[in-house]
Amino acid sequence: MKNALVYFSLLFFAVSCKDAAAEAPSKVVMMDMAAPVTEEAAPAMEVAASAEAIVVNSPQKTSETKIIKTGNLRFESSDLESSFQTIQKSVTKHKAIIQNDNSGKDDYSVYRNFTIRIPNQDFDAFISEISQGVSHFDRKEISQQDVTEEFIDIEARMNAKKKLEARYLQLLTKANKVSEMLEIEKQLAEIREEIEAKEGQLKYMQSQVSMSTVSIEMYTNNASQSGITVSYGGKIWNEIKSGFNGLSSFLLGIIGVWPFIIIFVLLFIFIKRRFKKKTE
Structure with a gap:
């Protein structure tokens, strides 16, 4: 009987502690909410x-x-x-x-x-x-x-x-x-x-x-x-015109760089003559 009373007392104490722990957060929140709020x-x-x-x-x-x-x-x-x-x-x-x-x-x-x-x-x-x-x-x-x-x-x-x-x-x-x-x-x-x-x-x-x-x-x-015009002859003529336009673009590109072409030709002639004199 004495052992039963001791066991019951320990069980009651454990339950009381658990309830106190559960109530603790709510108390903290109430204290925080009740605290005065400063302007800062x-x-x-x-x-x-x-x-x-x-x-x-x-x-x-x-x-x-x-x-x-x-x-x-x-x-x-x-x-x-x-x-x-x-x-x-x-x-x-x-x-x-x-x-x-x-x-x-x-x-x-x-x-x-x-x-x-x-x-x-x-x-x-x-x-x-x-x-x-x-x-x-x-x-x-x-x-x-x-x-x-x-x-x-x-x-x-x-x-x-x-x-x-x-x-x-x-x-x-x-x-x-x-x-x-x-x-x-x-x-x-x-x-x-x-x-x-x-x-x-x-x-x-x-x-x-x-x-x-x-x-x-x-x-x-x-x-x-x-x-x-979708005839075969028309298609050939279109391709001819396209080729002529491409050739024209190529020639215009060459004309645009003619100074560099002249310099390259003169340099080539100069190097060829120098090499020829050395060989003689």
């Missing part, structure tokens, strides 16, 4: 609070997924104008915008390249419509980039910087010394610059998400549209 320590505490805000406002998953869709198409068309009219109808139907439109021709074909910005939700339908009249694509690249996490991360960091900016503005109203005011204003300028940079990133990313980009390259080898 206020800025440091504000910065520490802002760092805590960044942790609290860490990126969280949201139901809204942000996808950047892009398309890159290249194909041959027997009639560029007809193909363009078909694409333009789809552009009007889906409320898209033709951003760039470039056309021209080379020695063998006529081409027309343009960039289209189209609402994200109409991207797949638009690609399907303009693909119906194309028998073969030289290139058809469709990509989807999920930028949801990146968008949320930038937004969270921007909000944290805005909270930090608000704290510094409060400190500015309480500052009494010119040196303190200048230091706070310097910090505010840096924070505002970071906020504006992140706002710009978010606007650009949101623009890419809401409006997808489709780049289209069309070309034709139809001689009636290009106005290019």
